[in-house]
Amino acid sequence: MPRIIKPVAKGDFTSATLSVDSQGRVISASSGGGAANMKTLVYREGPASGSVTLSNDANKVQAYLFGAGGGGGGGFAPGNVRGGNGGQGGFGYFVANATGGATIPYSIGGGGNSGNNSGGTSSNPTGNAGAATNFHNFTANGGGGGPGTSTDTPGTTGTSGSAPGASGTISKGILFTNQRGEGGGGQPQPANGTGTGGGLVIFSNEG
Numbered sequence: 001m002p003r004i005i006k007p008v009a010k011g012d013f014t015s016a017t018l019s020v021d022s023q024g025r026v027i028s029a030s031s032g033g034g035a036a037n038m039k040t041l042v043y044r045e046g047p048a049s050g051s052v053t054l055s056n057d058a059n060k061v062q063a064y065l066f067g068a069g070g071g072g073g074g075g076f077a078p079g080n081v082r083g084g085n086g087g088q089g090g091f092g093y094f095v096a097n098a099t100g101g102a103t104i105p106y107s108i109g110g111g112g113n114s115g116n117n118s119g120g121t122s123s124n125p126t127g128n129a130g131a132a133t134n135f136h137n138f139t140a141n142g143g144g145g146g147p148g149t150s151t152d153t154p155g156t157t158g159t160s161g162s163a164p165g166a167s168g169t170i171s172k173g174i175l176f177t178n179q180r181g182e183g184g185g186g187q188p189q190p191a192n193g194t195g196t197g198g199g200l201v202i203f204s205n206e207g
Helices: none
Strands: 016-020 026-031 039-045 048-053 060-066 091-097 103-108 133-135 138-140 199-204
Touching: 039 048, 039 103, 048 199, 060 133, 060 138, 091 138, 103 199, 133 199
Parallel strands: none
Antiparallel strands: 016 026, 039 199, 048 103, 060 091, 060 199, 103 133, 133 138
């Protein structure tokens, strides 16, 4: 059975750093600076902006970011053909070290507007891209706008946003009641296929 062979300070370690020798024996223990006591600082849907101020003893931030969805493309009115759907916003989970007491701004993207149907046979416009969501040095890019169409062929779906540097991805439906970052539908009639806004959840290891 492993045993402590080096005296350590008496007390509780809520996030401990342990040293273990080659035979599995604990030889020292101290309080660590890990992810204990994570506190939710922000839980918001976009479009929105603001900032958070970390407590003086915080040294780590974690965040779920969702970019906004792109708007749907304009359709082909004579054939009642849909334009392309907007692309979904990028989403991911991020972790980084931070400085205690720092004030960090954030912005949460708004959904892209859809391309208006011209009502004729000319090419109809592509929907607007969704805006990115940003916090710290994290970014989740918005989805691309859906292409318009001027033929009897429905438009293709806009490109999906990316979340470069994310530690992982999650299902967008887990954290918000409404889906975040979904692309708007392409429209055969005057457009109403606006993409949904992004979302942001921020945590830090507050003391």
